[in-house]
Amino acid sequence: EKQKKTRQKTIEKIGKKVKLAEKIRENLNLTGERITAGFRDAIERKATLDYMRISGMEETIRWNEDYEVSVKAPEYEGGSIRSFSNLSGGEQVLVSLCLRAAMTGILSGARFAVFDEPTSNLDKERKELLAHSLRELFGELDQSIIVTHDDVFSEMAQKVIRLEPAE
Incomplete structure (x- = not known):
């Protein structure tokens, strides 16, 4: 009877330990999702602020848990959401740059960036806004290289290298 x-008691203790281990395992599994969601929300907020500043539009960038990007404009069709593929080329470029800037600032300690034709599909006004906002948009970069056909970045550059066609 005493052994029984x-x-x-041993079985009960083991059962409690198993339940505790299952709870810990469940929380650990959720931790990755929570951390990811936190980073995604922070990136979304920073990208939205930058997008609104550069575009001059009161739109918010949405980046859902399936990593689909969209833009929500309060006045656009009663506040409906436009998917990334339904944005104009210029809007896609701005959203992408703002997301990249947010990711660089939040996820990376990199102090260096390379931009290849960052003004493609942008109208003249947005090109100039981007050129003037790039330093602020990408924070405290030590160095950036911009490869472009646009002269709009020449004013802000410390060094300009022009490649002439071979004859």
């Missing part, structure tokens, strides 16, 4: 009670 001892075994029963």
Whole structure:
């Protein structure tokens, strides 16, 4: 009888440990999702602020848990959401640059960036806004290289290298 009670207590202790281990495992599994969601939300907020500053439009960037990007404009069709593929080329470029800037600032300690034709599909006004906002948009970069056909970045550059066609 005494051995039976001892075994029963041991079984109960093991059962409690198993339940605790399952709870810990469940919380650990959720931790990755929570951390990811936190970073995604922070990136979304920073990208939205930058997008609104550069575009001059009161739109918010949405980046859902399936990593689909969209833009929500309060006045656009009653506040409906436009998917990334339904944005104009210029809007896609701005959203992408703002997301990249946010990711660089939040996820990376990199102090260096390379931009290849960052003004493609942008109208003249947005090109100039981007050129003037780039330093602020990408924070405290030590160095950036911009490869472009646009002269709009020449004013802000410390060094300009022009490639002439071979004859």
